[in-house]
Amino acid sequence: MTVTTASGSGPGRKPSASAAADAPTTSDFETLAAQRGGVGPLGESRLTAWSLTSLLVSLYVINYADKAVLGIIAKPLREELGLSASQIGLVGSLFFLTFTIGGFFAGLLNRWMTLRWSLVLLGLCWAAAMLPMIAVAGFAVLLISRLFLGLAEGPSSALLHTAAYAWHPPARRALPGALLAGSASISKIAIAPLLTVITVSFGWRWALFALAAAGVVWAVVWLSVWRPGPYIASGKTKKVDDSEKGEDSPADAEPATPWIKIFLAPTFITGALLVMSVYALVSVVLTWLPSYFEDGLGYSQLQSGSMFAFPSIVGLALMLLSSVTSDRMITKGASPRVLRIVVPSVGVLISGVMLFLLPSISTPIICVLILSVGYGFAAMVFPLFNAAVAEICPPRQTAGTLGVFLAIMAIGGLVAPYATGVIVDAAATPAEGYATAFQVLGLVASVCAVLTLVFANPVRDRKRLRPHAVLTA
Structure with missing residues (x-):
């Protein structure tokens, strides 16, 4: 995608009508890339782009493992430390309190530090957060270490997406x-x-020790291979003259948009509500799913830990399918609103209906199936809405915009795990309590999905918020 300013002439400025008509299309760039052996339109190596993207994915895998470990060790922790379900839920929710706060620092970190150092700092902090419970086990230590982990993980999603988007043009960011x-x-x-x-x-x-070691190993690899991509400027990267950047560099060619206008855009507001409601489901799955399978449905601890993967298998398959389809169809001229707003919103509606029916199901394996498929349809919302929201702001404001967007998203994780613990403690049986909690989550997500279907439109908001940019696929 090429970004040019709307006035003047020369590199980085709006082309004439004849020049615009002759502008290369995405397919032209793909042909050129093939002729150059995998070199993209801005001269970047596609092998390098996907290799570094894979490294970013590996850090995010560690990130989610740090979150998920609480759900995996919840039962032995409760038995050893004498904790109630509400206390474990409180720890899960307070993690998302500092996680939400940390998300607002993504834009500041992106200005203060390069992505190289900001991400290695965060990764090492996650590793350090695993160690206190190994040395001194107790509820207070558990609570403080998870609060610190949440604060350190808060900025990570926005910075990881910014780092990945720096190596991929906007029309191909869904994958x-x-x-x-x-x-x-x-x-x-x-x-x-x-x-x-x-x-x-x-x-x-x-x-916990294994996760701490994984974070240290990742940091060593990251420092040895990372370099910034061509599509988004990052932090304290070296500045270059306009003549050196070339007309295809979008990072600094466009004037900034006032933050308040970005945050009040209908796509941003309704999208944030929708991902917040789905993230509430994700946080409950991370915190409570193994306990639900074990205490609510009667499976063993080993079975429950293994079945933890079932919803994720469905979610990963649907996310990849919808994202690959979205990227391909958008580059061919399909509507971004349909592919990045309507499709995931309908998926959340399907998920909401399935979760709402969960309390009426008594067969354990059917409950696992319904929860897994419902989770999968809801999970499509994350990559597609992140790409949509990143499109409505200028490239240099991507980290700050996604930081606030994902911080609002994390509010769902702040409320839902503790509320689930309270519901389970108050229910007649654990199975009834967990099913009721999932039913409420499905209802809330369905309402938010309807709002996005009515109000969210990234194409409209992009034109309003970025009047100085002419964007071509």
Whole structure:
């Protein structure tokens, strides 16, 4: 995607009518890339782009494993420390309190530091947050360490998406966004069963130690290979003259939009509400799903930890399918609103209906199936809405915009785990309590999906918020 200003002439400025008519299309760029052996329109290596994207995905896998480990070790923690379900839920919710606060610092970190150093700092902080419970186990230590972990993880999503988007043009960001959003699924599919085996075989402390070691190893690899991409400027990167950037560099060619206008855009507001409602479901799954399978449906601890992956398998498949389809169809001229707003919103509506029916199901395996499929349809919202929201702001404001958007999203995680614990403690049986909690989550998400279907339109908001940009696929 090429971004040019709307006035003047020369590099980085609006082309004449004849020049616009002769502007290269995405397919022209793809042909040129093939002729150059995988070199994209701004000269970047596609192999490098996807290699670095894979490294970012691996960090996000560690990120979600750090979140998910509480759900995996919740039962042995409750037994060893004498905790109630409400206390575990409180720890889960307070994690998302500092996670929400931390999200608002993404834009500041992106200005103060390069992505290289900001992400390695966050990764090492996550590793450090695993260690206190290994040394001194207790409710207060658990609470403080999870609060610190939440604060350190808060800015990560926006910065990871910014780093990935820096290597991919806007029309092709749904797939890398899906891989990042799918990191939660990858973590639960590949890492959660491993952590469960470690917990059952060696104890929950070794699961925390394994996560701390993974964070340190990632940081070493990251420092040796990362370099900034061509599509989004980052932090304290070296400034260059306009003549050196070339007319195809979008990072600094466009004037900034007032933040308040971005945050009041209908696409931003309704999108934030929708992802917040779906993230509430994600946070409950991270905190309570193994306990639901074990205490509510009667499966063993090892079975519950392994089945933790079921919703994620469905979610990952649907996210990748919808994202690949979205990218391909948008580059061919399809409506971004239909593909990045309508499709995921309808998916959330389907999820809401399925979760609403959960309390009426008594067969355990059917409950697992309904929850897994419903979760999968809801999960499509993350990569598609992240890409949509990133489009309505100028490139240099991507980190700050996504930071606030994802911080609002995390409010769902602040409320839902604790509320679920309260519902479970008050219910006649654990199965009834968990099913009721999922039913409420489905109802709230359905209402938010209707709002996005009515009000969200990234094409309209992009034209209003970015009048100085002419965007071509």
